[in-house]
Amino acid sequence: MSFSKFLDSMRDDCRGLVKELSKSFDYVSILGTDVRSTVFRADKNMSDIRDSEGECGFVVKMHSGRSFYEYSCGDIKGDKKALAEKILKNVKIAGTLTDRQIETAKVSDVPMKQDFSIETDFDDFSDEYLLGVCKKISDELSKKDEKVLNAVGVMSPYSVSKLFVTENRELSQYYGWANGYALVIYNDGRMVEARHVEGSAKLAEVIEKTNASLDGVIDLARHLVKATPIKPGVYDVITDSSITGLIAHEAFGHGVEMDQFVKDRALAKYYVGKYVASPITNMHDGAAATRSVASYFFDDDGVLAHDTQIIKDGILVAGLSDLASATQLGTEPTGNGRRDNFSRKSYSRMTNTFFSPGKDKLADMIKSIKHGYMLFETNNGMEDPKNWQIQCTAEYGIEIVDGKLTENYVSPVVMSGSVPELLKSISMISDNFEVIGAGHCGKGYKEWVRVSDGGPNLKVRVKLG
């Protein structure tokens, strides 16, 4: 697969509309999107192939020299003068709001013309083959244990084409990502769900690794049915890469989204240059920071992807910004302007967010704990950038006693507390590293975008419930 033929055919239309709207605005950009996603799914009872979270449309962003305007629509073909008039009519404001408009610096439009592309292997696999993979996953999981009530296999390739046009800039990009899932509903006196999630830019790799995960899924289900609730308290904890990523994302990632800085919604604004974490801690975010689900070449504001170091040796050094927040703060945007889809606003959003690896061995980290838990698999998390409280839920934990992992599973495990206390409690960081590219992240309770997070194993001290 490669860049969208439809978007490629719309370059002249985009240029024409930019030219027409430039008569009324200081800055005009158009982002065209053609995102395709297919879900192949099979369980014991049924199967399905369907388009998933696709989109195809345009968003026009305008700056008046004072504030921003946006208009989203499905098509921009036809009379550009008439469309420009319609846009102007649709974004007009009541006279009472004119005095309330913000005044920001002008938006720069640095010249650049480039086409970016990473070929995918999605076309190597037929619909029939991929549905067969899902059926095989479901069948094999079902056969492994009679206590499996249902078993699900899912494969989901996702490809993105985007075209960005301003007066001086014309960028296009094509990239893809694939996810695979193996899941069982298992009942042995108690019902549990156990799953394995895989992600890669190569669908072949996702198929191979998901197929290889099935014994582990059944083993996890057998342990989870015996899991007990954790006794609430403060414990020494080792995180797996997924939980490390959850901490990076919820504890600090949301807090350094710089549209929160302009709204005075993030305490981090006042901590730039100060210690916010243990001195052995380093954290990054960026579409160019690693290769995962949120790796792109330019963001939805047409800003090239960055690798932003957020925490350096425990000190907060930088935040993440979209075009609008950077314009208000007088900083350079960091390539983190992202939209749920073309009909939604662009905000400062995380991409691939992770802690950097350290020097410790995981075995030594476990050995160092007299009594505590190792936590696995993200369930969900909530941030509170203003007050630096977090709540993260792990699917399960394994008790550590006298430096050894036991067979005692606890589930679910909710980790909560103060962000600086948690980050300053990081005492060991492993030398391994994994970023998990299967997440979605909301802003508040909406604006969902695909994100990855991860890193090494961390040793922390935290409240569990």
Next chain:
Amino acid sequence: MKNLKAILDKTQGLSGYRITESATASYELFFVHRKLETVRSTDTVSCDATVYVEHDGKVGDSTFHVYQSMSDEDIAAKVEAAKNRALLMFNEPYKLAPGGTLEAEIPTNLDKYAPEELGSMIADAVFAADTLPGGSINALEIFIYRTVFHVVNSRGVDKKQTVHRVMIEAIPTFTDEKQSVELYEDYRFTNFDPAKITAEISEKLKEAADRVTAQKLDKEMEINVVLRPEEIGELAYELAWDCNYQTIYSHANLHTVGDDIQQGSGDKLTITMKAVVPGSERSSYFDGDGSTLRDTQVIKDGVVSGSFGSIRFGQYLGIEEPSGALGCLRLEPGTLTDEELKAEPYIECVSMSGMQLDTYNDYIGGEIRLAYLHDGDSVKPITGISMSAKLSEVLATLRLHEKTDIRNAFDGPVKLLLKKVKVL
């Protein structure tokens, strides 16, 4: 949709089809503090088509997106590809929703205003609440939507429904010399009442002010905890979801009809899934299949009494008249009075970062950002605490307030009391 329907009608080899289309026009305002940063408008159509192919005694189906920019040739190619995908599937047959026409509008007064006029009035109503010394609205987003939802199928369904709705996301904040704290407000309505908006935001600002003075608990407690409608709704939906046809068909349900989910002495839950709750944006007369929605009781006096869901999974379970995919929920009130509530100390949750509910693990809990500790006539704001309990234990003894209110799609008691919850 006209071209799509014509293409589907003339495609050979299909046993049926369904088209769902949402045409949405929106007007959106984004404020940073009290300054207008961005004005947005959208004019979009989201359209999905599902094709059905009966073969080998089974049925296959496949759903695809249809975009505004697609030509007839593009659409015909998508139909053909979906037909071929449907042939790969061997699912149990079922009948599409039977024919019927409807053109309806969810009651509203929002259509009386031009979008830019309404946006300005809503902003004024929100900022009118910003009178508390030390208080501020640090961010405000206003979304005004008009959506026409249209479902057509090959059995003659042709139903259209217009919904006007508004969503406000506001961040009431309170700052003193030591700290600044905020709460999150997501307020949705289908009727514009500026006084109600101002009152809602004022209440949140006062709560944000209380969060500044709120203290952490100095020790773990086992205490009664009171939830408000937002969290009560989450709990009720979670319990109801166990009674959804699809949950049951996929063997993911914990309970079946006749099971008592509240073996104890508390107020008994009676939950009805509903098509329409006054003022709710999720109110609807029909679902995405075009099925007419029928209110359905799923839990009566604490015992599972019914199930609900889409026509497909309803037929798979042998339900004669499936309810349709109902989106609103009514929880009947109980007997708890404010006087009874005061008899013992309790914590009233005002703002949670998200309620954690896990029916499989029999767990309810969450981090509480602001709560009030009531002890007789004393009321103290508390913060930074988390609660956790066994879901089955609190269900057995819970109490439901005698008064009800509507919050989004939830219509139910204004308070729900969970007894003896661990709070740290």
